[in-house]
Amino acid sequence: MKSLVVAGVMSGTSADGVDVAICRISPALAAGGTPRIKLLGHLGVAYPKTLRAAVLAAMDADAISVAELARLNWRLGEMYAEVVARAQEKFGVKVGLVGCHGQTVYHQGAAEKYLGRPTRATWQMGEASVIAERLRVPVVSDFRPADLAAGGQGAPLVPILDYCMFRSAKVSRVLLNLGGIGNMTAIPAESGLDGLIAFDTGPANMVIDACMKRLYECEFDRRGAVARTGRVLQDIVQKILKEEYFSALPPKSCGREQFGEMFVSRFIAMCRKAGTQDEDVIATATALSAASIAQAYRRFVWGHVGQAAPLSPVEFVVAGGGTKNALLMSLLTAELEAMGAKVRLMEELGVPSQAKEAVAFALLAWLSWNGLPGNVPAATGATRALVLGKVTHG
Structure with missing residues (x-):
């Protein structure tokens, strides 16, 4: 070699x-x-x-x-x-x-x-x-x-990089990528490769972007500006989070087959039935992404990193295009910090998101x-x- x-x-x-x-x-x-x-x-x-x-x-x-x-x-x-x-x-x-x-x-x-x-x-x-x-x-x-x-x-295949570049003897790290789909890698402090857990959490940017395209003819919601003007339909968020993919145990992966155009059509129809404005659809899609990631961490990862290294802090390191959505990041940060995680950007570890x-x-x-x-x-x-x-x- x-x-x-x-x-x-x-x-x-x-x-x-x-x-x-x-x-x-x-x-x-x-x-x-x-x-x-x-x-x-x-x-x-x-x-x-x-x-x-x-x-x-x-x-x-x-x-x-x-x-x-x-x-x-x-x-x-x-x-x-x-x-x-x-x-x-x-x-x-x-x-x-x-x-x-x-x-x-x-x-x-x-x-x-x-x-x-x-x-x-x-x-x-x-x-x-x-x-x-x-x-x-x-x-x-x-x-x-x-x-x-x-x-x-x-999938996911990125965990081998997460392990090689970002594992730590002192802190447990959860690496989150906010692409079209969210994917998460958890590496407990001092863990070997066999202690790693990784999976796709569900949509990150995909549903937000698709709703923006349909309703505003824009490719994405810049910094979450449209979502900030809308109200979140929490009943719809909670109803979707009870669906099969979100409750399935890892290992699991997803893509447009689960959260593409058919899902988006159904999602918008659910919002319309509740009497929403366009900005409410975007706000609800953004809340869904944040809530699905937080729920995945709570259900499948929190106990894993905590039990493996109970005295070490947990760093939640976020990468991907979704880091540019200020509202999505603020919603995520609030949820994760409430569970004791410190949220950081990938740039802080020397790699652009x-x-x-x-x-x-x-x-x-x-x-x-x-x-x-x-x-x-x-x-x-x-x-x-x-x-x-x-x-x-x-």
């Missing part, structure tokens, strides 16, 4: 663009240690409007042509290659490896019967051959299927390139730790 400069490429469920993290990743200094990760630079680039529209249409499509999907796969490959090339130029480095998560257009982590057999399925688009050819470096892509094949959910998931896929690519497992079975539910991804040589 040797040190490599790796580009991690991430496109999240919000489908707002591409994040590239350029990292230097080196082997552990001692046996039993974890890889050393240094972030050299981060570049975020928004999708062109037409490309974002195509991605969102593919995610929620009841019917779409095979030709459209094939073309989108190749177009995304070109986009990813272009952004990595721009990041190389900006930071004055040449990468030796790329780890590309791709754009999820379908994710079904739990087995459902299909053509007579229980089946799991996931699909992340973005043609790796295009990236490898444009950049002339190997690309590791398609990380999730190996975990699914071993009985896992295929928007870069974190891209850094994770740089690490996962490095692990795969060196034949090392990248999933955490305690988080995904897989039967074993596995080397993830498929390699395309440049």
Whole structure:
């Protein structure tokens, strides 16, 4: 094993663009240690409007042509290659490896019967051959299927980064990412990898953004300004929190299949039935995101970090685009601090919020390139730790 400069490429469920993290990743200094990760630079680039529209249409499509999907796969490959090339130029480095998560257009982590057999399925688009050819470096892509094949959910995959970079001997840490979906990793103080717990909490930005698009023709609620003018329908929030996904035990994962257009239509209809204004819908969606995360922490994590290290403080470290929503952050902070957690931003630990998931896929690519497992079975539910991804040589 040797040190490599790796580009991690991430496109999240919000489908707002591409994040590239350029990292230097080196082997552990001692046996039993974890890889050393240094972030050299981060570049975020928004999708062109037409490309974002195509991605969102593919995610929620009841019917779409095979030709459209094939073309989108190749177009995304070109986009990813272009952004990595721009990041190389900006930071004055040449990468030796790329780890590309791709754009999820379908994710079904739990087995459902299909053509007579229980089946799991996931699909992340973005043609790796295009990236490898444009950049002339190997690309590791398609990380999730190996975990699914071993009985896992295929998500979350970021916990391996959380453990390598952010575990602590002195404090218990809960790492929360506020993307389209919220995902949480809890690492008790002095814990090994087997003591980690991680799962998707439900919607973070996804429902808020979709309601803003429908009601205001805006991509998102900047700093929570619209939600601040509305009233929260607590009865609707509490009713939704009793639904199956929120009460299901981890490991669990979700996406637009659970909280996409069908859910949003039902959610808006529930609000309309209660006689709301548009701003009340946004306020209620924001409250739902905060309450679902707080409930997940209370039910599944609080006892875990407290019992494992009763004398250590708990730090709740938040990353992702949702950190820019001041109202969402204030609601979350109030709930979590009431349970004794200290809320911090990811930047305080040296990693920009928007870069974190891209850094994770740089690490996962490095692990795969060196034949090392990248999933955490305690988080995904897989039967074993596995080397993830498929390699395309440049």
